[in-house]
Amino acid sequence: MKTLIKTGALLSAAVSLAVLSGCESASADKSAGFTGKLSPVSQTAVDANASASGNAPLSPLPDSVPVPPDNKQTEAKIALGKLLFFDPRLGGDASVSCASCHDPSQGWAWAEDLSRGYPGTVHWRNSQSIINSGYYPGSFWANSVPSLEKQAPSAAKGGVAGNGENDIMESRLALIPEYKKRFKEVFGDKTPLIGNAWRAIASFERTLTQTDTPIDRYLKGDKKALSEQQLRGKALFEGKAACIQCHNGALASNMEFYNIGVPPSKRWEEDGLAQITFRFELYGKGSTEELYRTAKADPGAYFRGKNRWDLGKFRTPSLRYTMYTAPYMHNGAFYTLEEVVDFYNKGGFDEDNRTTGWPKTKSKLIKPLGLSDNEKEDLVAFLEAFSGDEILMDKPELPEYAPMFTLDELKEAKK
Numbered sequence: 001m002k003t004l005i006k007t008g009a010l011l012s013a014a015v016s017l018a019v020l021s022g023c024e025s026a027s028a029d030k031s032a033g034f035t036g037k038l039s040p041v042s043q044t045a046v047d048a049n050a051s052a053s054g055n056a057p058l059s060p061l062p063d064s065v066p067v068p069p070d071n072k073q074t075e076a077k078i079a080l081g082k083l084l085f086f087d088p089r090l091g092g093d094a095s096v097s098c099a100s101c102h103d104p105s106q107g108w109a110w111a112e113d114l115s116r117g118y119p120g121t122v123h124w125r126n127s128q129s130i131i132n133s134g135y136y137p138g139s140f141w142a143n144s145v146p147s148l149e150k151q152a153p154s155a156a157k158g159g160v161a162g163n164g165e166n167d168i169m170e171s172r173l174a175l176i177p178e179y180k181k182r183f184k185e186v187f188g189d190k191t192p193l194i195g196n197a198w199r200a201i202a203s204f205e206r207t208l209t210q211t212d213t214p215i216d217r218y219l220k221g222d223k224k225a226l227s228e229q230q231l232r233g234k235a236l237f238e239g240k241a242a243c244i245q246c247h248n249g250a251l252a253s254n255m256e257f258y259n260i261g262v263p264p265s266k267r268w269e270e271d272g273l274a275q276i277t278f279r280f281e282l283y284g285k286g287s288t289e290e291l292y293r294t295a296k297a298d299p300g301a302y303f304r305g306k307n308r309w310d311l312g313k314f315r316t317p318s319l320r321y322t323m324y325t326a327p328y329m330h331n332g333a334f335y336t337l338e339e340v341v342d343f344y345n346k347g348g349f350d351e352d353n354r355t356t357g358w359p360k361t362k363s364k365l366i367k368p369l370g371l372s373d374n375e376k377e378d379l380v381a382f383l384e385a386f387s388g389d390e391i392l393m394d395k396p397e398l399p400e401y402a403p404m405f406t407l408d409e410l411k412e413a414k415k
Contacts, residue, residue, distance in 0.1 A: 056249040065134035081204030092163035107324035113332030118163040126332040131321040134206035148202035178399030214385040233382025252319035259312035261348020264297040265331040297357025312358030323387035
């Protein structure tokens with residue numbers, strides 16, 4: 001486990017330095033922890049523990065999101081991507097768009113335990129918010145794709161998500177004059193290419209950032225940005241509650257994988273459709289016959305390398321924008337931040353004393369915290385500091401279909 005902690009710290013530091021610049025200023029400010037009711041001796045102990053642990057300190061999120069050199073941002077590309085993000089014609093039966101599972105009014109996610117699925121199905125995991133996703137080194141709960149350009153088609157074509165086919169989606173775009181015009185202007189396409197649709201959507205998603213939060217302002221020097229209660233919570237976060245071990249750096253996530261004890265979805269006990277989806281995903285991702293027949297919990301990162309020590313592990317989610325993204329965890333097990341804190345306080349057990357379906361891989365970092373009710377309230381108050389104002393957006397008016405050929409052109413083609 002020491003190796004795992006060290007690797008997480010190195011990854012977080014690399015992301016913060018190479019991609020999320022600004023970590024230096026945060027390091028210089030690391031001693032500026034809780035200054036309310038902790039004695040100087042206690043504060044020194046908290047700071048010493050943070051520096052000795054090898055964890056990257058919390059740091060502000062930079063204003064500029066990383067942009068890949070082969071997909072530069074332009075206003076026209078972003079505008080096209082916004083239309084496509086909300087357009088259900090990029091899917092199987094033209095009823096499900098990106099925004100269907102990443103709804104602006106639901107935290108740019110989906111406010112149920114398991115995300116909605118393609119009509120006739122239900123998804124098998126909780127939908128993650130795409131706010132600040134442009135900063136991430138990968139997408140999905142297991143980092144299974146390396147970029148937003150790869151995430152979009154994986155979702156739009158996934159069997160329990162968009163269920164789209166390239167040729168059908170491309171044909172629809174070709175029947176929409178406004179898209180033909182925009183794809184030619186942005187990409188030079190004679191007719192819209194589906195690969196460029198994903199690039200446009202990725203460009204739009206990179207504009208969905210939130211960098212002006214109370215924690216960002218505090219880390220940049222505004223010591224009034226956090227309340228006294230939040231400062232007490234910050235001390236707990238970095239000390240007794242030990243959240244900083246995994247939730248560190250500019251994203252408040254080291255992007256490592258852990259089994260923290262989240263119990264299996266209760267939907268799989270009573271929802272037949274959810275059970276079918278679960279088995280479908282097990283089969284589609286190449287599980288062994290034994291796993292397919294016996295698994296009662298999501299194998300998580302196991303599917304990346306088929307290593308049994310990865311069973312039940314998921315990427316540490318960012319804490320940013322979490323005020324608006326309930327429910328939480330990979331299967332939406334908890335609907336409030338209070339429930340999340342209670343879960344950690346009990347050492348990775350829910351209110352019914354249920355824990356992970358993969359107990360052998362449960363992280364040794366997860367242990368009872370002994371937080372009092374007041375301390376739990378302080379910690380929740382600090383977690384809220386990772387969110388600013390809610391980011392809302394109205395659905396744009398989508399362009400309409402038009403015949404590809406006029407009646408006269410068709411008659412001429414028959415001669």
